[in-house]
Amino acid sequence: MKKFLNTYDEDCIACHACEISCARIYFKVDDLERSRIRIEEREKSAHIVACNQCETCVQVCPTLALTVNAQGVVLVNNRLCVGCYMCIAACPNESMFRYLGGIIPIKCIACGLCLDSCPTEAIRIEEKQEN
Amino acid sequence: MTERKVLAEFPYELKPVEKGYNRRTLYINLSTKAIESRPVTDLMIDKFVGGKGFDLYLMWHSVKDTTRWNDPENEICIAFGPLCGNTNYPGSGKSIVTTISPLTDIPIDCNVGGHFGPYAKFSGWDAIEIQGKSEEEIIVFIDGDKGIVQILSAPDEEINSHILAERLIAEFADNPNGYQYVSVVSSGKAAEYVPISCLNFSFWDKRRKVARLKQAGRGGTGMVFRDKKIKALVVKYSGLKGDTNHPVDLETLQKTGLKLHKEIEEGDDKQNRMRQVGTAHLVEIMNDYDLLPIKNFKYGQMEEAKGLASWEFKKLFTQGLPDGCWFGCSLSCCKAVDNFIPRTGPYKGQKVTVDGPEYETVGGCGSNLCIWNARDVVELNFYCDTYGIDTISFGTSCAFAMECYEYGILNKERTGGLDLSWGNADSVFELIHQMGRGEGFGVIVGQGVHKMKEIFAREYGADPKLLQDIGMEAKGLEYSQYMSKESLAQQGGYTLALKGPQHDEAWLIFMDMVNNQIPTFEDKAEALHYFPMFRTWFGLQGLCKLPWNDIEPANNAETDEPAKVPEHVQNYIDIYTAITGRPLDKEELIRQSERVYNFQKVFCMRMGKGRRIDDIPPYRAVGPVTEEEYLSRKERYDKLLKEKQGIDPEGKSTQEKMALLRAYREDQYQQLVDAVYKRKGWTKEGIPTIEHLKSLGMDLPEVVEVVKRFL
Structure with missing residues (x-):
């Protein structure tokens, strides 16, 4: 089984609380660019962008800096990453991110620490069959 | 240890x-x-x-x-x-x-x-x-x-x-x-x-x-x-990070790189499939356009070439791996054949990984020798690499030897018993292993076409004029694997290249022959100025040429000058400034190259070449040397005689028509050289003028001293 952050756009009210929560936890800043989850405000609804752990990026990484842990979550090994961003371009749902001044790309690692910040339960940690 | x-x-x-x-x-x-x-x-x-x-x-x-x-x-x-x-x-x-x-x-x-x-x-x-x-x-x-x-x-x-x-x-x-x-x-x-x-x-x-x-x-x-x-x-060196080059503007560098990564991700499968087959995608295209060298550049197209088409190599290349030769190259063109088992030589029966073959290797070690088996080309590629042999010069040199064998200049007595008939892969394997052992006729072939011409004339009494016509070398370097007969601009692209006939200065065949975008001498000269200068820039910076035009933006065809890929030129300007902090525009980019290009030209003169006489191609690169070549494309050449030269081919013998065509084409080539030298700021003898060097800021005393010897 694979652990991932499932997203429910229809419940999202685009309050961005999850992004703030994530950026504070991992970077200790309020900069939404540092969040591993992104909320896109579209005309009719919000769209939540977070890694579904599909592993496409793992295949393209030239340094094997992207690995899959026992729970099926894709992790970035900062020691091996050379910041080429081939993973960002290859990501089919555009959930691998860069930020100003950063070198290592960031992505959701299904830690679940943002869940409490969401007032509508539009994000949930779930499990699915392996890809 | x-x-x-x-x-x-x-x-x-x-x-x-x-x-x-x-x-x-x-x-x-x-x-x-x-x-x-x-x-x-x-x-x-x-x-x-x-x-x-x-x-x-x-x-x-x-x-x-x-x-x-x-x-x-x-x-x-x-x-x-x-x-x-x-x-x-x-x-x-x-x-x-x-x-x-x-x-x-x-x-x-x-x-x-x-x-x-x-x-x-x-x-x-x-x-x-x-x-x-x-x-x-x-x-x-x-x-x-x-x-x-x-x-x-x-x-x-x-x-x-x-x-x-x-x-x-x-x-x-x-x-x-x-x-x-x-x-x-x-x-x-x-x-x-x-x-x-x-x-x-x-x-x-x-x-x-x-x-x-x-x-x-x-x-x-x-x-x-x-x-x-x-x-x-x-x-x-184990310290590599995403900013080890310490650019002044990492943000622009990252964004520009990411833009190209995405372009490749979206466009490569529809365009050149570099990530699937690398440059081998060119084989079938060149064959379709009569440009794939066959039998020492006699012909450009053969039905048998489908045996070397990219789909044959795709079956051998391991798919789906990030095959970049440096980190961050998402174009990933360097394909590999895993668990390949050679059938000959010292590593026969051992499993090896073989890089490539790339297009040039397929042309050189395959079509030019009439070897139509993809696995044989992979094996020649493997032995060339591991023995330290250039696949291009190997291919062109073997092709020359095989044509000499066809004409009886060589025979089994002279080759040490090797039958060098077209397509005899076993003999070609023996040649390469002889090069690896330093013995036999392989060492003669390995001297390259220029030396073979001297040896065959001296030792075997071969006609030096025929050898000159069919020996595909200039300045001592073997031609790489494209047919230039029907593209005057590419004849210049090859033969005017400073180091010898390699296609990395200019590849103009489609612009010239297929799309007719550079019809006049001045147009061709402009292309033979711009592209060599632009491509020289990659070598100044430590860059690869392929991501410039082997992937193109989706809207490239709508731009003013699609052949230049303007958006990618701008990318290079942006990343140059992002890394070095130095301003650059597209004119200064060309001038950076022009300084070094002219310096290299004068360096060649200093070492004894770089003269107009060194820029002359063998006729095989320009037109049909033999009757069989003329007759194989008779309709084309007869039509050209009529349309370009106003000569009625009716009633003329093939030899007469060949002579007329040759006179015309050799004259056209010389007119092209005049136009290119002029555009490059050189004299009619191909010497950079002092004024031109001054205008570039390359009138260094040591350079001027050499140039003055020639003026």
């Missing part, structure tokens, strides 16, 4: 690269065992930029006018360029190798991938300059983690690259996890015997767990390397 003596050692201070430069070069003299750090001056950066520019500058000041390839003062220079080693923009890991060539007697330059260049640069050096000759076999080791350069004894028995590279990686890495931080430059056994030799630059493939090999292929670098008794250059 091999026992090694430290013959010389040079500790140096580790310092970060700043804005793409280290501002120092590494000088090694193998005769005296001196190792020195030398400063990079402002003049070097302002006038020569880096990469090939630095190589040529260093070589100029080290060789004499009379220096030949095996003189101790000849150098092997390897330089990297300010953009080299960035991990953001695809195709940014190139080294540029120069030396005085054993094939041409003038500077040769090769642009090669692999990890050596970036690691050597980040170890602290903008260029490596190796002079002198060692009396014993040596390895040069650059430890970029500790800041030490050593010359080590090399009693290793192994020479061939596919084994030597892996052994040295294992020896010099701290542990198996560190294999990826070591890169090796090596050649192979054949480079001790034949000048059509190359250097292999390794990169450790973490997925396949093998050393992959990229080639500095042209002009005989391997023979100079082995003549100096260098077994290998080894570099170790």
Whole structure:
């Protein structure tokens, strides 16, 4: 089984609380660019962008800096990453991110620490069959 | 583990690269065992930029006018360029190798991938300059983690690259996890015997767990390397990060790289499929357009060529791996055949990983010899690489020998019993193994076409005029694998190329022959000015040419000048400024190249070539040499006689028509040369004028002194 952050756009009210929560936890800043989850405000609804752990990026990484842990979550090994961003371009749902001044790309690692910040339960940690 | 003596050692201070430069070069003299750090001056950066520019500058000041390839003062220079080693923009890991060539007697330059260049640069050096000759076999080791350069004894028995590279990686890495931080430059056994030799630059493939090999292929670098008794250059550097090149504007660099990554992700499968088959996608296109060289460039198209089409190689290439030769190259063109089992030679029956074959290798080792079996081409590719042989010169040289065999100039008595009939792969394998052993007729073929012409005329009484017409070399270098007969512009692209007929200065066949975009002499001359200058720029910076136009923006066709790929030109300007902090526009980009290009031209003159007479192609590159060639395209040539020359072909013999066509085409070529020299700011004899050098800021005293000898 694979652990991932499932997203429910229809419940999202685009309050961005999850992004703030994530950026504070991992970077200790309020900069939404540092969040591993992104909320896109579209005309009719919000769209939540977070890694579904599909592993496409793992295949393209030239340094094997992207690995899959026992729970099926894709992790970035900062020691091996050379910041080429081939993973960002290859990501089919555009959930691998860069930020100003950063070198290592960031992505959701299904830690679940943002869940409490969401007032509508539009994000949930779930499990699915392996890809 | 091999026992090694430290013959010389040079500790140096580790310092970060700043804005793409280290501002120092590494000088090694193998005769005296001196190792020195030398400063990079402002003049070097302002006038020569880096990469090939630095190589040529260093070589100029080290060789004499009379220096030949095996003189101790000849150098092997390897330089990297300010953009080299960035991990953001695809195709940014190139080294540029120069030396005085054993094939041409003038500077040769090769642009090669692999990890050596970036690691050597980040170890602290903008260029490596190796002079002198060692009396014993040596390895040069650059430890970029500790800041030490050593010359080590090399009693290793192994020479061939596919084994030597892996052994040295294992020896010099701290542990198996560190294999990826070591890169090796090596050649192979054949480079001790034949000048059509190359250097292999390794990169450790973490997925396949093998050393992959990229080639500095042209002009005989391997023979100079082995003549100096260098077994290998080894570099170790484990500190690579996404900003090790210390750009002034990382944000722009990252964004520009990411934009191209996405373009490749979206466009490559629809455009050239570089990630699936690499440059082998060209085989079927060239065959369709009558441009694939067959039987020593007699023909450009044959039904049998489908045996070498990209889909045949796709079956052999392992798919779905990030096959970039440097980190961050999402174009990933360097394909590999895993678990290949050669059917001949010393490694017969052993499983090996083979890099490529790329298009040029398919043309040279396949179609040009009428070898239509993809696996045979893979095997020739493997042995060329590991023996240190250039697949292009090998192909063109074998093709020449086979045509001489067809005409009876060669026979079994003269080839040591080898039947060199077209398509006889077994004989071609024997030739390559003879080159690897340094014996037999293979060593004659390995001297290259220029030397073979002399030998066959002298020893076998062959007609020198026929040999000149069918021997596909100019300046001593073999032509690479495209047919130029029907493209006047490409005849110039090949034959006017400074180092000899390689397609890396200009590839204009589609612009000229297919799309008719450059109909006049002036149009062709403009293209033969712009593209060689633009492409020279990659070698100054440490970049690969392929991500420029082997992937194009979706809207490229709608731009003013699609052949230039304007958006990608702007990308290069943006990343140059983002890394170096120096302003650049598209005009100054060309001028950067023009300075170095003209310097190289004068360097060639200084070494005894670079004259108009050196820019003459063999007629095989221009038109049909034999009746069978004329007759195979009779309709085309008859029509051209009528339309271009106003001559009615009716009633004329084939020989008469061939003579008329030849006179016309040779005259057209000379008119093209006039137009190109004029556009380049050169005299009718091909000498850069002092005024032109002044206008470029390249009227350096040492350059002017040489030019004055010719004016």
